[in-house]
Amino acid sequence: MTDKNQISALILAGGRATRMGRVDKGLQPFRGATLVAHVLEKLKPQATHIAINANRNADAYAAYGLPVLADSLDGFAGPLAGLQVGLQQCATALLLTVPCDSPFLPDDLAARLHTALLAEDADLAVAVTLEPDEHGVPQRQRHPVFSLVKRSALPQLQAYLDSGMRRMGGWHGALRVAEVLFSDAAAFRNINTLEQLQQEERGHAPSLQQVIGCLSDYDPGALPVRHAQHIIQRFIQPVRAVEKVALRSALDRVLAADLISPIDVPAHDNSAMDGYAFDGAQLQGREQLTLRTIGIAYAGQPSGLRPGPGECVRIMTGGVMPEGCDTVLPQELASASDAASVTFAGNSVRSGDNRRRQGEDLQAGQPALRTGKLIRPADLGLIASLGIAEVPVRRRLRVAFFSTGDELRSIGEPLEQGCIYDSNRYTLYGMLRRLGCDIIDMGVTRDDPAALEAALREACESADAIITSGGVSVGDADYTRAVMDKLGEVSFWKIGMRPGRPMAFGQIRSNGHSAFLFGLPGNPVAVMVTFYFFARNALQRMMGVDGGNDMPLLRARAADAIRKKAGRTEYQRGIVSLGADGQAEVRLTGAQGSGILRSMTEANCIIILPDEQGNVAPGESVAILPFEGLI
Numbered sequence: 001m002t003d004k005n006q007i008s009a010l011i012l013a014g015g016r017a018t019r020m021g022r023v024d025k026g027l028q029p030f031r032g033a034t035l036v037a038h039v040l041e042k043l044k045p046q047a048t049h050i051a052i053n054a055n056r057n058a059d060a061y062a063a064y065g066l067p068v069l070a071d072s073l074d075g076f077a078g079p080l081a082g083l084q085v086g087l088q089q090c091a092t093a094l095l096l097t098v099p100c101d102s103p104f105l106p107d108d109l110a111a112r113l114h115t116a117l118l119a120e121d122a123d124l125a126v127a128v129t130l131e132p133d134e135h136g137v138p139q140r141q142r143h144p145v146f147s148l149v150k151r152s153a154l155p156q157l158q159a160y161l162d163s164g165m166r167r168m169g170g171w172h173g174a175l176r177v178a179e180v181l182f183s184d185a186a187a188f189r190n191i192n193t194l195e196q197l198q199q200e201e202r203g204h205a206p207s208l209q210q211v212i213g214c215l216s217d218y219d220p221g222a223l224p225v226r227h228a229q230h231i232i233q234r235f236i237q238p239v240r241a242v243e244k245v246a247l248r249s250a251l252d253r254v255l256a257a258d259l260i261s262p263i264d265v266p267a268h269d270n271s272a273m274d275g276y277a278f279d280g281a282q283l284q285g286r287e288q289l290t291l292r293t294i295g296i297a298y299a300g301q302p303s304g305l306r307p308g309p310g311e312c313v314r315i316m317t318g319g320v321m322p323e324g325c326d327t328v329l330p331q332e333l334a335s336a337s338d339a340a341s342v343t344f345a346g347n348s349v350r351s352g353d354n355r356r357r358q359g360e361d362l363q364a365g366q367p368a369l370r371t372g373k374l375i376r377p378a379d380l381g382l383i384a385s386l387g388i389a390e391v392p393v394r395r396r397l398r399v400a401f402f403s404t405g406d407e408l409r410s411i412g413e414p415l416e417q418g419c420i421y422d423s424n425r426y427t428l429y430g431m432l433r434r435l436g437c438d439i440i441d442m443g444v445t446r447d448d449p450a451a452l453e454a455a456l457r458e459a460c461e462s463a464d465a466i467i468t469s470g471g472v473s474v475g476d477a478d479y480t481r482a483v484m485d486k487l488g489e490v491s492f493w494k495i496g497m498r499p500g501r502p503m504a505f506g507q508i509r510s511n512g513h514s515a516f517l518f519g520l521p522g523n524p525v526a527v528m529v530t531f532y533f534f535a536r537n538a539l540q541r542m543m544g545v546d547g548g549n550d551m552p553l554l555r556a557r558a559a560d561a562i563r564k565k566a567g568r569t570e571y572q573r574g575i576v577s578l579g580a581d582g583q584a585e586v587r588l589t590g591a592q593g594s595g596i597l598r599s600m601t602e603a604n605c606i607i608i609l610p611d612e613q614g615n616v617a618p619g620e621s622v623a624i625l626p627f628e629g630l631i
């Protein structure tokens, strides 16, 4: 039996992470925590003392409550330098080592290595798995970073390091080594690149093809809106990194953990009215009562008063209910009162009226707000009422966007014949800002494969999501498709909707980074409609927003006839107001061409006409989505 008291563990986090762009690996966000936090959770049941070998960010590692040991050898000498300092500082006879980038390590690692070490009277026990060689034949492979080492082996290690050697398993020749075969090779996988990290982060997230494969009647050339929305929602993955921000800065951010109320709110039973507090049992069937006033209870200070039968306390709104009182008579319901007493009719209040109960707003120990909540002004106040100063929120989503088209000019440039000013980047800027994203405006990209590829790569390497406009319809889609296909998995759709028929969606990769891609159509109204009805929800999901925040559809009467083709969803721009009868009534803004941006600026709502709907008669009820909300 393994006595865990005999085992210390050392997490090796001292490397330079050259394949991960030299970031500090252990501190990389992973599945709601960091890599090192996952390793720590695995180790806690396996060892009593745990330390971390790290050569950077000692404070951040120390925050996990563990001793941080830096190499005594200079210049990131590798894991053996970590083992050296680990053995030097080890308080027990045995030291278990694991790397910081293997969050899936076996739960029985220490126990099995220890059993073998004892059985074979070895100096060191090392994990072994079977890995196929180039012919597919399984070969035993040692994982020297997953070892249990006797502290007494330090002189052999020292001699090996003194000879200038640094290979992790290189010093095993001088030792008695016990090999322990683990059948689950995947438990030893480590994460070396940011791309692997993102893949693991996604866990078993399906590929775009798999998501699409779940639709029995998928037709990219005639895709219903709901199918496109379904595919996007299934494929998108949230960004999990979390940060703590001061309460005010949490506005419009997404809560990253349930906020448990540390206190009851209100903390005491208190009065909802200015008036007189008394024991409601005295009301019983009496026509009139006169109670003697024994004192005054102000808000903010318990009065210490205890009225007896026939007595009451003058109380202010928010004042703590005096002991024995459960009812408050609002002062305006008194038929007579002076400083000494109050008289009122027995039916003017019922027992228990106008008392706010302790914890009726929030109860200690109960979640006050749930993870995934988009924090609005009321939430700020509610968190403040709990006395909480800092809030864990998801990190902001980074979204890069650019326009494509040789005809596009930016503000400040002369407008040559045949050219137009780029407006999509401005509508996209506004819509993304409203969502609270960090935005990267990449300007205009020429209609040219090399320029498009360069822009997509740059966007992919700096953002979580990319939004492009233009170049996805038949005229241009061929080269766009070729470039996007080269960089990842992107589907080109013709959606059963108007405006916004052509659209591309998928995920691209570049240099170990990946990003979701929304290739929106170029027409200015189409770009807004596709953003609102596809990208917006997807980005909110990436931000970690919990599902229940969908915008509510309202209904209004069509003031005039609306032409509508059945078989597609139309998003017409409307102005809703109250008709003469007080009912909501909506009219079109005028011409509905997808190049007519004025139709959006004049509108205060979108009229959503679903697939099955044909022409709309005057007076018929239609669904609308108002632009403005109260908060």
Ligand SMILES: Nc1nc2c(c(=O)[nH]1)N[C@H]1C(S)=C(S)[C@@H](COP(=O)(O)OP(=O)(O)OC[C@H]3O[C@@H](n4cnc5c(N)ncnc54)[C@H](O)[C@@H]3O)O[C@H]1N2
Pocket (backbone or CB within 6 Å): 403, 404, 405, 407, 408, 420, 421, 422, 423, 424, 425, 469, 470, 471, 472, 473, 474, 475, 476, 477, 499, 500, 501, 502, 520, 521, 522, 523, 524, 526, 594
């Ligand atoms: N033969 C077909 N032609 C078109 C179809 C079709 O199915 N068959 N679909 C039409 C629809 S619907 C749309 S929407 C557009 C989408 O075209 P692209 O995504 O390829 O976009 P572009 O051709 O680059 O531009 C379309 C239109 O929008 C103007 N534009 C583009 N970017 C901007 C910008 N940043 N600011 C302002 N205006 C912009 C551009 O000048 C074009 O006029 O395809 C239809 N054609």
Ligand code: MOO
Pocket (backbone or CB within 6 Å): 497, 498, 499, 500, 501, 502, 521, 523, 525, 526, 594, 595
């Ligand atoms: O998708 Mo297009 O917007 O209808 O011109």
Ligand SMILES: [Mg+2]
Pocket (backbone or CB within 6 Å): 470, 471, 472, 473, 474, 475, 476, 522
């Ligand atoms: Mg085009």
